[in-house]
Amino acid sequence: MRVVIGGTHAGKRDAVRAWGGTPCWLEAASLLEGPPPAGDLVIDGWAAWIASQLAGEADNDRLRARLAQSLDALRDAERRTGATTTLILEEMGRGLVPLSRRQRRLRDLNGWLAQDAAARAAAVYYVWHGLVRRLG
Amino acid sequence: MIAFISGGARSGKSDYAEGLARQWRDARGGGLWYLATARASDDEMAERIDRHRRQRGAGWETLEVPLALDAALNEVAPGETVLLDCLTLWASQWRYGGGGSDAEGRDLLARVLAEARQRHIALVVVSNDINEGLPAEDGDTRVFVGFLQTLHRDLAAEADLVVQLVAGLPWVWKGEGP
Secondary structure, eight states: OEEEEEOTTSSHHHHHHHTOSOOEEEEGGGGGGSOOOSSOEEEEOHHHHHHHHTTTOOOHHHHHHHHHHHHHHHHHHHHHHOOOEEEEEEOOOSSOOOSSHHHHHHHHHHHHHHHHHHHHOSEEEEEETTEEEEOO | OEEEEEESTTSSHHHHHHHHHHHHHHHHOSOEEEEEOOOOOSHHHHHHHHHHHHHHOSSOEEEEOSSOHHHHHHTSOTTOEEEEEOHHHHHHHHHHTTOOOHHHHHHHHHHHHHHHHHTTOEEEEEOOOOSSSSOOSSHHHHHHHHHHHHHHHHHHHHOSEEEEEETTEEEEEESOOO
């Protein structure tokens, strides 16, 4: 599993496309509907998924654990099949603390997701203004 | 030579960029130009501009360029050195202060970079990272960030030297720093 993280409009998708291959691109929310297709995957839209879950789950720890379970399932499937799964994550933790509780929760959960994904990933890449650097 | 210097607020971008421009000018000779995109729209902005001017010290030819970057570059002789500070402010003035469409702004920046190359002008461009916080609630701000990021990606792709400043320390992404 590999993680590609960067700010909005940093060029993350272009960076993944430049790696080539013909992966299946999925929105993270689709993982709720059932197991992903076989083969190489690129999974985007994590912040939107988190945002859609906030109203239905008030407990941050439970929501983080649910996201971590999804990451575990993706990693296990990748190990079984030998395919490559790429997670595109958005860096959004470098501004002011938001005034609204909902936005604070979104930012927190997005940051925890990035930490949990990076801990499980074989490689982590940071995209900054279209340039790509491997962090670990 | 083209350099792109970016980072967060008060990360040391301007100091680094000024030092780089001076080094390039000292190595190449010729004039040292400062293209200031800032306008003194209120007291705080005037104080900010004054602080930057004091920090830069003597030896700079300053042009105030809220919009017409291409016209300003025409004032510069071939082989001279230019510091443009900063592109974020220019982009907001272009978008909200009568510049033109986003596509025209992107074209203008491309022309300026091409012109600098063609006339062997050493150009150092400073901008701000504003895309790593929570996405703005209002759509117009999100579109502005998208516009600025298009400029940043174009600039990073074209520049010979790309440096991110963090807490005053340079992190070189492309090329070799001084």
